[in-house]
Amino acid sequence: MVPLARKTLVYEWRRFLPSLFAVAFSGLLLLVQAALVFGIFESAAVYITRSGGDLWVGHPGTQSIELGRPIPNDTEIRLRMDPDVARVEPFIWIDGDWRGPADRGGLSVFVSGVDTRHDAMVFADVLPPSLRASLDEPDGVIVDRADLAKLGLGVGGRAVVNGHRVRIVGVANGLRALGGVNIVASLDTARRLDNDHGGTEVAYYVVRLRDGADADAARARLQPATATKRYEVWTRDAFAHRAVTYWMFETGAGLGVVLLALVVFCVGAIITSQTLMGAVAGSIREYATLHALGVAFGDLRRVVLQQAGWVGAAGLAVGGVLTAIVVVIAKHRDVPVQLDALTVGACAALVMAIALVSGLAAVRALRHADPAMLLR
Amino acid sequence: MPALVAESLEKSFVTGSVRADVLRGLSIEIEAGELTLVSGPSGCGKSTLLAILSGLLKPDAGRAIALGQDLARLAPLELERFRLHHTGFVFQGFNLFPALDALEQVALPLGYLGLDDATARARARRALEEVGLDNRLALRPAELSGGEKQRVAIARALAKEPQLLFADEPTSALDAANGQIVIDTLHRIAKTHGATVLCVSHDPRLVAHADRVLAMEDGRILADRRIAAADRVANVS
Secondary structure, eight states: OOOHHHHHHHHTHHHHHHHHHHHHHHHHHHHHHHHHHHHHHHGGGHHHHTSOOSEEEESTTOOSGGGOOOBOTTHHHHHHTSTTEEEEEEEEEEEEEEEOSGGGOEEEEEEEEEOOSTTOSTTTTTSOHHHHHGGGSTTEEEEEGGGHHHHTOOTTOEEEETTEEEEEEEEESSOOBTTBEEEEEEHHHHHHHOOSSTTOOBSEEEEEEOTTOOHHHHHHHHSOOSSSOSOEEEEHHHHHHHHHHHHHHSSSHHHHHHHHHHHHHHHHHHHHHHHHHHHHHTTHHHHHHHHHTTOOHHHHHHHHHHHHHHHHHHHHHHHHHHHHHHHHHHHHTTOOOOOOHHHHHHHHHHHHHHHHHHHHHHHHHHHTOOGGGGGO | OOSEEEEEEEEEEEETTEEEEEEEEEEEEEOTTSEEEEEOOTTSSHHHHHHHHTTSSOOSEEEEEETTEEGGGSOHHHHHHHHHHHEEEEOSSOOOOTTSOHHHHHHHHHHHTTOOHHHHHHHHHHHHHHTTOTTOTTOOGGGSOHHHHHHHHHHHHHHTOOSEEEEESTTTTSOHHHHHHHHHHHHHHHHHHOOEEEEEEOOGGGGGGOSEEEEEETTEEEEEEEOOTTTSOOOOO
8 A cells, every 4th residue: 555644744744844843832832831830839749748757747737838837846745655656857837037138128938947967857858968967057047049049148148037147058959839938947046036936836747657667557546536636647648749739729820720721732733733734635636536536535534644643743752852851941940840751641642632633623624625626 | 338328417506696507408328448528618517527427426317327327326435436446537637646656646546446565566557558657657746747647647547447437628738749648548548448438628639539529518418429430540659
């Protein structure tokens, strides 16, 4: 069988180039959008996912980490009484009013107070031991590299938080989150910065269980049984998921993003189908001749769908390369982006579906390939 | 039995509020092994007659019978199969795929007939040899002259070994010399393959190359004459 679809694509590639670009940019838009969505919303959970530990204990009903409220100090004792608990680490979370250089005005910040021991769990992935140790300097804080410009300071810069002086002693990567600037201090420094609670209460305890312990079972044991809970226990994954879900579905941003994805899909489908229909219509007389010679309509349709498939695959390849470039640039600029194989696969399937649906739309152009028109 | 029979064919086209009667009770019988030329001014209905007799168009009234089959009784898929196995077409505007070389153009429909690649290519090569293009097999339409393109189109129709070959203004886009080569090729096909060749044209130069000429005007056959072999221009190709 003469490979009509492929030969035509190769020889008349200019005719199919607009469709290829339409597919490529549909793919780019979908993938980059997905990368941004997951990047942005995953960053809502970045403090949880980049910390160690198995369980998080916080104020009952806390939806997302930045909404943490103080919990009673005796919680720690209760946690330590469980035989499976290997370690309990306090995590202070307070609001701060940052005053930096005079021309920058004030900023609302979150202050995280963390353990400074080298094997601490909170921010285990973000703070290497040496950087963490630098927090032992009284009033020393660490900020995210991406926030330096916003704060108008470099390492060694001085500012005032809640009326107390602090000094930037280091810079970390991966602390940037939704909802504001996050600065990290030692537990002692954080307590000094907390005017409201006199530095006696913490927002979370992070719990590490003994090796081999069942996190779900431990969580069930540690969860207060009374109706009026004074604290709540989540597994690490569940708490991270809770934060992502909160930002995605409770903040209004999520629905907007879904709507945007729908619009992107529709625009991509329309542009792709229009260009593909144009490309197919260019061969309409030849197809009509084949139809006159008795080649079945179904066979002609197969040729067009095959072309759509190739255009889709080539467009996807181009879109994939463009996306990779965009993602690399975004990561370089500390824009939160995240793509996993499942997302890429889903987007690829969606784009391929756009191409094939467009092919089916182009087949409608074939319907007009009535051989009798050649005789008029 | 005649290869093609038209019985009281009627066909009209409606454009807006204007109704044009293209065929008005036309009846003819066309024999196999001959080149029958339907000539007449443009708009006389000759292309419509060809479309109906080849099963591309349905008449409003009357019957079109091809190879003993009443075309109106065939379902769309059966009609496609009928055309695939029995008919070849040559159109004014060659309608070749730009991406395919001459051999592939001709082999393409054969693949849909169910022939394997080797058989299809061999048959395509024979058909191209028959129209004198054996040295043009690997050329694409852009590299062929108008006359050569039309001969590729004829080879494409011929390779299917159809019993019915329909040609619509096959020489209109060609100069005199190429036009003559094309009509002679069609004539030879009628003779050597015993095919029924129905050619529609307003080109008066073709009259001398046909076995039979039907003069048509206003949807009717005005004259039906046979061209004596002695009067026919000798085959030059």
